[in-house]
Amino acid sequence: MNYLIVVDMQNDFVSGALGTPEAVEIVPRVAERVAEGLSRGEEIIFTRDTHETDYLNTQEGKKLPVSHCIRGTAGWEIVPQLAEYAAGRTPVDKPTFGSRYLGAVLKARDEDLRKQGKPGVERVTLVGLCTDICVISNALLVKAFLPEAEVAVDASCCAGVTGESHKNALEAMRMCQIDIENG
DSSP, X not given: OEEEEEEOOBHXXXXXXXXXXXXXXXXXXXXXXXXXXXHTTOEEEEEEEOBOTTGGGSHHHHHSOOOOOBTTSGGGSBOHHHHHXXXXXXXXXXXXXXXXXXXXXXXXXXXXXXXXXXXXXXXXXXXXXXXXXXXXXXXXXXXXXOTTSEEEEEEEEEEOSSHXXXXXXXXXXXXXTOEEEOO
């Protein structure tokens, strides 16, 4: 079984409080990649950066004092271009960069498949935002939970806070045996 993890493709990271031109630029490619994944039979999981109204009082909020992805706001929602793909799927809401819950879900699915005599989770590909924060955090967590699965990041479907930090994150993941595609 192959999975495609769509990391934090939310309004606040594309056109809102923390949006960048690079994030806007990848939206069509991410939508195309999700459509391709569905046609290939990949399971799709969306993550959402999720903060509460007290965000500015949190550890992260003190270091990044920009309210964003507050639960229930327009900025928290998946971008409109991907909303149809997210509909009917329960996203993984994560209060911090990486999601242990995502890793645990994938590990449980791997074990269930193997109990049924099927190959487990064979490949997990990540796309989304931001390469240098949430994509790298989740890629490393997936690798930790599923050390024998292929873990990949499609660089053409990711954007970092800066171009340089995007490239640095890709290189760091490559060093951790995560396959970097299209980059």
